[in-house]
Amino acid sequence: MTGRAIGELDGERLARALAGPGIVLDLGAIVVRIRSHLPELAEPLRRVYRHQPFADDANTFVDADVQLTTSPGLRGLLRPSLRFLADGLDPFGELPRDMPLPQLEWGINWCLATMMNRHLLLHAGALEIQGAGVLLMGEPGAGKSTLTAALALRGARVLSDEFGVLRLSDDALLPVPKPIALKNRSIEVIASWSSDAILGPTYRKTHKGDVAHLAIPSVSVASRHMPATVRTIVFPRWREGAATSLEPLGKAEAFSAVAFNSFNFDTLGPEAFDAVRRLVVRCDCRRLSYGDLNEATRVIRGVCA
Amino acid sequence: MSAVGRFHAMPATRALLTLYADPSSALSISPAQWSAILGSARRSRSIGHLALRLAQAGVLHDVPQRVLEHFESAAFVVRRQRQRLRWELFELADALRAYGGPVILLKGAAYEVQSLPLARARLAGDVDLLVPRVDIEEVERRLSSRGWRSAELGDYDERYYREWSHEIPAMMHPDRGLEVDVHHSIGPALPGDSAAVAGLVGASREVSWQVLPGRPIERRLRVLQPIDQLVHLAIHTYGGSDLSLRLREVMDFDLLFRTYCGPVPDGLGEGPVEATGLLDRARELGQARAMWWTLHHARRWLGTPVDSAMLTGSGRPWRAAVAAMDWMSDRSMLPGVRQRRTSAEFAAELALLTRYQWQRLPVRRLVPHVLHKVRRRLLGDEAAAA
Secondary structure, eight states: OOOOBBGGHHHHHHHHHHHHOEEEEEEEOOEEEEOOHHHHHHHHHHHHHHOOOOEEOSSOOOSSSEEEEEHHHHHHHHHHHEEEEEEBBOOOOOTTTHHHHHHEEEHHHHHHHHOOEEEEEEEEEEEEEEEEEEEEESSSSSSSHHHHHHHTTTEEEEEESSSSEEETOOOOOEEEOEEEEETTHHHEEEEEEEEOBOOOEEEEEEEETEEEEEEEOHHHHHHHTTOOOOOOOOOOOOEEEEEEEEEOOOOHHHHHHHHTTBBHHHHHHHHHHHHHHHHHHHHHEEEEEEHHHHHHHHHHHHHHH | OOOOOOOOOHHHHHHHHHHOOOGGGGGOOOHHHHHHHHHHHHHHHOHHHHHHHHHHTTTTGSOOHHHHHHHHHHHHHHHHHHHHHHHHHHHHOOOHTTTTTEEEEEEHHHHHHOOOHHHHHOOEEEEEEEOGGGGGHHHHHHHHHTTTTEEEOOOHHHHHHHHHBBBOOOOTTSSSOEEEEEEEETTTTTTTSSHHHHHHHHEEOOOOOSSSTTTOOOOOOOEEEEEEHHHHHHHHHHHOOOOOGHHHHHHHHHHEEEEEHSBHHHHHHHSOOOGGHHHHHHHTOHHHHHHHHHHHHHHHHHHOOOHHHHHHHHHOHHHHHHHHHHHHHHHHOOOOEEEEEEEEHHHHHHHHHHHHHHHSSOHHHHHHHHHHHHHHHHHHHHHHHH
């Protein structure tokens, strides 16, 4: 798929394509067709997917055909809301009317989680720094997305935010370079981090707080079919004013942390167990405590050098 | 290979059914068509059924890599669910060790302990057990004492279940995620203490299975005899209220029919059931209509190798009734892609749901039941219970 990038389309043409046959986005590990008659989706989509090539060819294979639409019938008139449909299935029901981009992004994540069970799906930010793959793992609020965004804006290749897709056959990490979802305070932090940061609109009071999406830099989009080899796993924890430390983490502890942070460890069973074991045995596993983003990115880059 | 019949369907659904009926056509499917087929299979929860058909025809690994990955992903999910199911069955067998009566597994649980090909295709959501009506309280008590809990129901729902349904409220063990449904009959039309149910129980057979290789062989659980498994599945396929799952149920029937009624895969003979006897056995159990329609839908949509003579003999519904039912079934049971249904689809669905309720409850029960539901919807649960 070597089409033009979405950012080169004018908003009106994009809105027309979305309302008609849809646009096909090859996001690396997953290919989706997106359709929507909501005119307000086009502009934010154009902004945060600006480097992403698209196709409007009807004869390509797509993993999921997704649609963002309004609720039908009388109910939709009385209480306007959105629906996310994947191949006609409606996994979420009624969604808030005023946040089309976040709902679309969460919807595509749902597709990844339900359709990609032949890979180990890690809840992780995934990057490549000087040829070495790095996974950032930890519970929500630990600073994964903030660090992923900050490193991406300092030249690291982004493989994914949220989903680290590990292929079981060769332990390769497959890119899914979707926009990075920043939450609450990290929106402002990243906006002022680099003049290259291109952020979509901020959606207030979603179920995850305020959310804004950072466009993936063009190099990461262009290399979305090049897997990476994971060398380092970092478990970050952000605390106000904390000193920066990057301590080694024991393999047993790293194993349970990686297993705990995978979406489908239970589904894959023995294959997941073996894949996580191979991963932690091979990787340098570290616990990162930080309060200052600049220092955190410096030590992560240092450990990869 | 018998061809599928003429029916009305969305293009994606037609592509799915055409491939299902003739798996060898997998080699000439375009990339866009594959997307449509996978989408349609996902909507009807039949991706595992399609994969099994392709595997049995020896073409599963000839499909494009990207498509194969979807089948493999679904297979991992099914494998995990089968593991949960076996664990639940192991616990059930243990909890009912001291109970003297028969415990018959139905549907997914029965396919699992018999290691039928169908167990590789479907995702079992619950465990269905059949026990004699007189023993139902004892079975419930034994399960309760081993930690299974019933869903909390209001008095009305509790009474509805016990007096009018053919099962007791679902039970679940808090440590595990599978619902256990204890039935005393195989369908609403059969009273639990009838001779028909006694006949089913009498003809049931013991199964030997192991929860894991190397573990002791379990013999506490039974299954219906093969022909009765087909009759029971036909009752479900014909009588269920969830129209959107109907295609998957017809596929269940097709796969079970091919396992039991067809030539066995190694070419050394036939399956244990003579297809021509199906309608007779169903008639003995008062379920001829369910069997006729299920055979009809399976043949028409999926090309199930049902001899046409079976469907033209005595017991065939009026030609106009068949045409009307076909029209309604195509529009309400085959997966669509539109968000807004056409009025024809709406009318078809309404008609079939009305028929479903009509068959389930006598009118003198149906009217108060509907009024109760409406009142509860309008006033909230507590006011309606008062």
